Amino acid sequence: MEARGLLIVLSGPSGVGKGTVRSAIFENNPFNYVYSVSATTRKKREGEVDGKDYHFVSREEFEQLIQEDALLEYAEYVGNYYGTPIAKIEENLAAGKDVFLEIEVQGAMKVKQKMPEGIFIFLAPPSLQELESRITGRGTDDASIIYERMQMAREEIDLMQHYDYVVVNDKVKHAVAKINAIIMSEHLRVERVVDQLKLDIHNYFQKVGNES
Ligand SMILES: Nc1ncnc2c1ncn2[C@@H]1O[C@H](COP(=O)(O)OP(=O)(O)OP(=O)(O)O)[C@@H](O)[C@H]1O
């Protein structure tokens, strides 16, 4: 029997750099987090791989997943569905692996209701001005969408108080280091270490008992 892994939820406003920071974490992934691959109805972008970046599904297939209760949470975001398949999450946590979700704020709040034991990390911009220039610099949205995203960011920043940690994404490598440090220190929490020790003692005496 393994101690359960941690559920890590990285979230924050659109354009803050969640995807960038997550990719940087998974470039090396020294702590072997398992990335939770979401399902989405949005079109595959160049370079994206089905099953690695997302499970790209049709609207009908996504609605089927909702009906089957196969999603931990889902949200409609800029005209497309995004959702977190539940099956792999449970399987990996039970196997002692840390599972990493990168999702938008509505979804993170739903996960918090269902799995409050998760570690919720809010990725914040250094300033709203910088957030606006990151969204603009991406070149994917016109002025009205940028304004809409900034309005949403204002509401999302209000929800920051429901998170366990806030990491300001000033420099990507600093944000990565802070997130890894948070997860490492969560592993060292005394309640968790005691639980692990109890499990170890249980396993030891079960084995010794079986042998004698
Ligand atoms: N620390 C940083 N400093 C400067 N630019 C950054 C930083 N982090 C991310 N960016 C840039 O900001 C833009 C938005 O980043 P990204 O797409 O990762 O954001 P996101 O939060 O995943 O957005 P969305 O939720 O809309 O998908 C990108 O152009 C990215 O290169």
Ligand SMILES: Nc1nc2c(ncn2[C@@H]2O[C@H](COP(=O)(O)O)[C@@H](O)[C@H]2O)c(=O)[nH]1
């Ligand atoms: N609620 C959820 N949000 C998700 C999920 N997977 C990704 N996302 C977020 O959607 C937006 C847009 O992503 P993009 O890849 O189209 O740029 C971004 O904020 C992601 O964090 C999910 O399963 N549930």
